[in-house]
Amino acid sequence: MTTPSVDAIVTELAARSISWNRMRRRIAAALASERPEYEPECHMGPYVAVARQRGAGGIELARRVGAALGWPVLDREVVDLVAAHLHVNPSMMNLLDKDAANWVTDVLGDLMPHAMITRDTYTHELRRVFQLLAVHGEVVFLGRDANFFLPHERGLSVRVVATIEDRIARVCSRSGMDKESAYDEIKDADRARAHAVSHAFDCDVEDPLYYDLVVNSSWCPIDELAGVVVGVCRKRWPHQNPGAIGTSRSG
Numbered sequence: 001m002t003t004p005s006v007d008a009i010v011t012e013l014a015a016r017s018i019s020w021n022r023m024r025r026r027i028a029a030a031l032a033s034e035r036p037e038y039e040p041e042c043h044m045g046p047y048v049a050v051a052r053q054r055g056a057g058g059i060e061l062a063r064r065v066g067a068a069l070g071w072p073v074l075d076r077e078v079v080d081l082v083a084a085h086l087h088v089n090p091s092m093m094n095l096l097d098k099d100a101a102n103w104v105t106d107v108l109g110d111l112m113p114h115a116m117i118t119r120d121t122y123t124h125e126l127r128r129v130f131q132l133l134a135v136h137g138e139v140v141f142l143g144r145d146a147n148f149f150l151p152h153e154r155g156l157s158v159r160v161v162a163t164i165e166d167r168i169a170r171v172c173s174r175s176g177m178d179k180e181s182a183y184d185e186i187k188d189a190d191r192a193r194a195h196a197v198s199h200a201f202d203c204d205v206e207d208p209l210y211y212d213l214v215v216n217s218s219w220c221p222i223d224e225l226a227g228v229v230v231g232v233c234r235k236r237w238p239h240q241n242p243g244a245i246g247t248s249r250s251g
Contacts (some may be wrong), residue, residue: 045154049146056168064226
């Protein structure tokens with residue numbers, strides 16, 4: 001197997017940056033225009049939505065899948081688009097975007113300052129951004145319940161799970177926490193995510209029927225799991241160009 005040159009890698013990274021900037025401008029323009037509230041589902045996809053338990057390795061899996069397919073992996077970029085459309089500083093989205101804080105607006109309700117963005121407003125705009133990005137197609141979404149916002153038949157929904165021991169070890173390695181603190185963070189994140197999905201979609205986030213694939217990173221290395229996901233994508237969408245990072249069938 002030929003190792004790519006430094007110039008080739010730099011060129012590829014530059015192309016990805018340019019394609020994402022182009023995509024972001026298109027989505028921002030669409031959000032600002034008088035477009036229909038919901039995009040036709042038949043125009044969406046293909047996409048991969050990666051959901052994960054905290055510390056299960058979903059971030060690494062999403063990045064490997066995106067690299068193999070040549071599709072951008074969107075994480076915080078989705079929130080940045082919502083913030084730009086609402087004309088607020090992206091940092092204001094943190095309270096609503098963090099799993100551990102999803103209960104705040106539900107509990108405080110009208111006590112929240114009117115200038116703040118409510119959870120319902122955030123969810124509404126998040127849905128619009130996901131739909132517009134899905135119309136662009138050829139994208140990997142990381143987290144933020146993308147699979148619940150988008151039509152399942154137009155994409156591939158993957159959930160990454162792991163044993164609590166492996167999740168604790170990964171969180172400790174990434175953050176430097178001790179095991180007890182990591183365990184508490186994981187449990188808080190699990191509870192908050194379950195509450196958010198139940199509140200917004202009336203669904204059980206643990207129900208495997210909401211996902212096309214549930215993969216266990218304690219059972220199999222992340223790179224092998226990513227290979228499985230990529231294989232499913234290529235079988236499901238055999239005519240897609242895996243290197244067409246910035247292409248769009250929607251024009």
